[in-house]
Amino acid sequence: MLDPLSLAVGAGLLAAGWVCGRFVPRRRTGSARKLTARCGCGHDLALHDRSTGTCHAESSRRGTHGLREWVQCNCRRYTGPTPLEDVFSPPILPPDN
Numbered sequence: 001m002l003d004p005l006s007l008a009v010g011a012g013l014l015a016a017g018w019v020c021g022r023f024v025p026r027r028r029t030g031s032a033r034k035l036t037a038r039c040g041c042g043h044d045l046a047l048h049d050r051s052t053g054t055c056h057a058e059s060s061r062r063g064t065h066g067l068r069e070w071v072q073c074n075c076r077r078y079t080g081p082t083p084l085e086d087v088f089s090p091p092i093l094p095p096d097n
């Protein structure tokens with residue numbers, strides 16, 4: 001059962017996350033182009049296990065009864081680029097202008 005309040009809270013959280021994502025500065029001097037460490041499965045490098053390479057991301061889909069079920073990504077190995085400085089989470093800096 002979903003009541004309108006928790007729906008609104010969920011939507012608010014989604015919006016906040018989206019806004020945060022939008023305002024994270026994408027450009028830093030000299031390293032503008034290599035911030036997309038994205039695997040062929042469409043998930044971030046950070047979501048892949050560093051030792052086994054399997055993807056920990058989960059995606060939701062509608063199950064047979066209309067219920068949402070979560071399935072783990074079936075990616076077994078990260079295939080995207082490996083930007084060294086982005087393996088560790090980059091600091092979030094405010095835009096300086």
Ligand SMILES: [Zn+2]
Nearest residue numbers: 039041055075
């Ligand atoms: Zn992957």
Ligand SMILES: [Zn+2]
Nearest residue numbers: 041043055073
């Ligand atoms: Zn994946």
